[in-house]
Amino acid sequence: MDSIIFDLDGTLWDPRETVLTSWNQALKEQGYNKVLTKEDLTKTMGLQMHEIAKILFTELNEQEQIKMMDDCIAIENPYVAEHGGELYPELENTLKELHKSYRLFIVSNCQDGYIEAFYHYHKLDHFFTDFENPGRTGLSKGENISLIMQRNELRNPxxxxxxxxxxxxxxxxxxxxxxxxxxFGEVEDFEGKINGLVELPELLRTFQG
Known part of the structure; x- marks a missing residue:
């Protein structure tokens, strides 16, 4: 194994409180009579932005949904960069250990600028070689993973x-x-499972053995 590609939300951190505050601010500024909850965000985790808009703003037509999502993102990225999110326990120490043996990457179904906001606040960018998201490429997560693999010549991620x-x-x-x-999700089919980030280095050693 030569590399690890991470999802972001629900894998490296929990950004829901920060994102929720920024999105509700956007809705208020646009005069949209709705207040989102943490549960609203939880059920959309892992989806692309246009899919999230369809779930959260059912009262709007497609064009209005896209505009509302754009308005949320315009406030979200700088807000996340300023306030950060809740890092999962032992994240930095785990990344430090993994970085000694593997190249690290992020592929997330987020908008352009979101991963950069995560980097900016928490100062963890030096652990990662590259990242990708559909906000930059317009591709699916699987396609973005493949793109990262090709761009960085990864053989066994x-x-x-x-x-x-x-x-x-x-x-x-x-x-x-x-x-x-x-x-945030439930998955039954996997090659390995961790209940905390601190378990990842040891699990990866079994992958190699």
């Missing part, structure tokens, strides 16, 4: 994520999937 969509994306890219069971 593994993908770590917390949802069935993550598992499907890893399968589409033809690589093993490790289920982060502490995240």
């Amino acid at each position: 593994v993908y770590v994520g917390d949802t069935q969509g993550d598992r499907n994306a890893a399968r589409a890219a033809g690589i093993p999937f490790i289920y982060a069971a502490y995240g």
Whole structure:
């Protein structure tokens, strides 16, 4: 194994409180009479932005949904960069240990600028070689994983994520999937499972053995 590709939300951190505050601010500024809850965000985790808009803004037509999502994102990225999110326990120490033996990457179903906001606040970018998302490429998560593999000449990567969509994306890219069971989704089909990030280094050693 030469590399690890991570999902972001539900795998490396929980950004829901920060994202929720920024999105509700956007809705208020646009005069949209709705207040989103943490449960609303939880049920959309792992989806692309246009899919999230369809679920959260059912009262709007497609064009209005897209505009509302764009308005949310315009506030979200700088807000996340300023306030950060809740890192999962032992994240930095785990990344530090993994970085000694593997190249690390992020592929998330987020908008352009979101991963950069995560990097900006938490100062973890030096652990990662590259990242990708549909906000930049317009591609599916599986296609973005494949793009990262091709661009960085990865021969034997593994993908770590917390949802069935993550598992499907890893399968589409033809690589093993490790289920982060502490995240937001439920997955039954996986090559490995962790209940906390601190378990990942030891699990990966069994992959190599």
